[in-house]
Amino acid sequence: MKKYFKALILFSIGMMILFGFNLFIYYKDKTEDKSSYAVVRVAGDENFPPFEYIDESGVYTGFNVDIIRAIALVSGVEVQFYPMRWEEACEKLTKGEIDLIQGMKYTTERAKDYDFTEGYIQNSQSIFVLENNLLITSYESLTGHAVAIQKGDVAINNLRSLKDVDVVFTNNQEEAFVKLLEGEVEAIICNTLTGVNYLDKLKVRNKIKIVDIPLNYTDYSIAIKKGDTRLLKIMNRGLREIKDNGTYETIYRKWFGNTNDYPTWYVKNIMKISLVGGMVFMIAFLLFYLWNDILKEEVKKQTYRLEQVNADLVRKNDYIKEEKDFREWILNSIYSGIITINSDGEITFINDIALKILKIKMEELINMNVEDTLINEIFPVGEKANSNELKEIYINERKIYINYRINIIGGKNQYYNETIISFRDITEEKLMHETIKTRDKMDSLGTLLSGIAHEIRNPLTSIKTYAELLPKKYENPKFREMISLDIPKEIERLNNLINDLLEYSKPRKPFKEEVSLLNTVESLLRLIKDKIDRNLIKINININEDIVVFIDKNQLRQVLINLMLNSIESMNKEEKIINIDCKIDRKGVILYLSDNGHGIDEKDMDKVYNPFFTTKATGTGLGLFVTYKLLMENGVDIQIESIKEVGTTFKLYFKKEGEDEDV
CATH class of the missing domain: 3.40.190.10 (Periplasmic binding protein-like II)
Structure with missing residues (x-):
């Protein structure tokens, strides 16, 4: 036994010498x-x-x-x-x-x-x-x-x-x-x-x-x-x-x-302390054994180790809490909604942006099973969705579009899986894309109309020349009278239509100036007063006489006449009312033209600006198309709100003078 203890003592001394030598080399290298x-x-x-x-x-x-x-x-x-x-x-x-x-x-x-x-x-x-x-x-x-x-x-x-x-x-x-x-x-x-x-x-x-x-x-x-x-x-x-x-x-x-992560110095210091502590413990163990107190020192040793483990656990818990708080701060600072779900299907985290988009409160979701919440109805939880998946949802009876991605951390062979749902509200982006598509379609149709007009004009010229030669046949006076009067009149009528089509597809560059909105509305009402009186329509005007807009005066008059006639022809009730209101906001002037007509069917809303589209028996379908083109040329936005059998409201957004139209 004595040889065994001597060997242990020599081993401990050797370890201390080796440790000292390493320290010497370390500090020598540093200098x-x-x-x-x-x-x-x-x-x-x-x-x-x-x-x-x-x-x-x-x-x-x-x-x-x-x-x-x-x-x-x-x-x-x-x-x-x-x-x-x-x-x-x-x-x-x-x-x-x-x-x-x-x-x-x-x-x-x-x-x-x-x-x-x-x-x-x-x-x-x-x-x-x-x-x-x-x-x-x-x-x-x-x-x-x-x-x-x-x-x-x-x-x-x-x-x-x-x-x-x-x-x-x-x-x-x-x-x-x-x-x-x-x-x-x-x-x-x-x-x-x-x-x-x-x-x-x-x-x-x-x-x-x-x-x-x-x-x-x-x-x-x-x-x-x-x-x-x-x-x-x-x-x-x-x-x-x-x-x-x-x-x-x-x-x-x-x-x-x-x-x-733990810093390198912390890990190395723990290793150094553990090495020194181990050597001290070995020497103490030998001394205490020789003094017949090995059992008591062993108990102290185990107690010391438990205290160290407990201290390590406390430090680790503090680090985990700090890391969790830091992660939540980051996730609440980004511009996408984030929802996390653990392997048991419980919602473990939802950031502020997600709550704002979905119009919900934290206490309604956190720690609840996802199958019992709105999240399960919106997102295909449990499946790996393709990135940039687009979905249409309703939040508080309002339709919005979201782009979402579902990722699953872990796998089938791993103990723990967590589902992460990230999504963005892209409703405004989608509306902008639809607007751009509509403008592109309008430009294409304008080119088509130009081609059609030119194709019709060529045969019209030949017909007119032929018609002008027919009066040489004096054999039938009644026929001669009909040809000389009716055909040139019809040819002239068709030629005017072609000129209108060319103007609609390629309208002239507008001459913008400051125009009194009230004066313009009153003057055009005088033009169609007879039609208003015949149809027993009540007109309510609420426009301040000081309000002016920056636009081509003649084109504005044409737009307002088109909209007024459209409203007049849409009303079939006993009490027919058209309200013309105006208000000013920080972006410019908004003109409202509302009627209580039969409205527009929802399935037709995306086609109202198409040329030749009409639901009227005698309409040409050019009114709203021309209106849209003229307003776009003048930098004015138009929006239609309509409810079937209730009525329609046209909103015209006039920008301030000098404002960039692309903003």
Whole structure:
């Protein structure tokens, strides 16, 4: 037994000597090359928060600045910072006028000009657009638009793969955001964290949004002049040391909040403490055994271990809670609805956007089984749906369109599965697409009408010439009289119709001017007074005499006559009423023309602007078509609301003078 204990004691002493030797080698290696550089010249972007920027008090600060200072402290080198524009910093490092750039994304193209340290953070870029921009929804949709990026940014490599992109270079990313807000560009590509920082700094979080997934996930490293291996070695060693001793973790939390993983220094310290504790325990075990107190010390040992495990559990629970809170904060900050469902079918999370879209409250869903909720009726839970699946749903009797995706984390052979539903309300986008389709259809039909008119005019010319020769036949006076009077009259009538068709398909460019809306309405009512009186129609006008609109006066009169006649011909009740009202909002003037006629059938609503479509026995179907074309030429929007057997309301939206019609 004594030999056994002696062997154990010698083994413990040997372990302590080995541990001491490793510490000696470790600290000896740390001190190498500390005095190789007198002053290291460090360049960085002068306006790239939160990584590096000059604050309001003129101090150069940021995450990268703190990292370099920490490396300099542990490496025993002195650093001098030179904030400047990004492209200027890249140029100076290439020429050797500075020693390093404190933060740069690693790319194979840049590796040809610089050496890079180990990566110390994962970085990404995002696409930022104005909140009301519905045309740019993905990276591919940047084609045909103006996009701002910082000079020297790697995003230029992405944009080269697209055609017809107007790239606008800026000195810094704040300038890019200003151009976006002022409408000089339609999108910007920049660092995700920096972009979110500027949203808060400029107080425009409600005006700008992020679209599509992040771009350019790359390692973020320190760039060093090509071939300077000694400085590269110092920087790499310094990075590893500040990660080991916890300094990096402290800096990261200062600028970005908590990380999801245990820091390296924490794990290594636990390993060191465990090693020392194990050796102490072994020596104590031998001494206590010799003193016949082994059992008592073993109990203490187990108690100590339980306390350590309990402390670890408490720390882990704190980390889990922090991670959960951070995840919920992120999910509530994005622009899509998110719902998560566990393997038991219980709803575990729903973010604020989802509650807003579905018009529901948190307590109505959380911890409930999905089969007992509205979610199961809307989404095919349990199935993997294709991405960008479109669905029409009704929320509070209002029809909306949503784009959704269902993902299942895990699999059939795994213990735990969680379903994630992400969706967006695209009702406004769909309505805009339908409007664009209608305009395109109108343009095509206009071209068709032009062709038809020209095809009819050619035979009309021959018929008219032939008719003019017929009076030479004087044998039948009655026939001669009919031919000479009726046929030219009908030819002239057809020719006028052709001219009208040509004008409708290619209306003349309107001459816009300020027009009194009340005077115009009253003058056109005088024109059709006889028809109004014959039909016993009551007209109610509620228009302020000071209201003016910017439009072609004659074309406005033609539009209003078409709408009035359409309303008159639609009424078959005993009491026939037409109300003409007007109001002003921040966007312009809205004119309402309402009747109590028989209304428009819902199935015909999408065809009312089609030429030659009519439900009247004697109608031509050109009235609303011409009205639509004339209003579009004048930059006026029209909207129809109709209920069968109740009546129809036409709404005309006049923009303010000088306002961009495309806005």
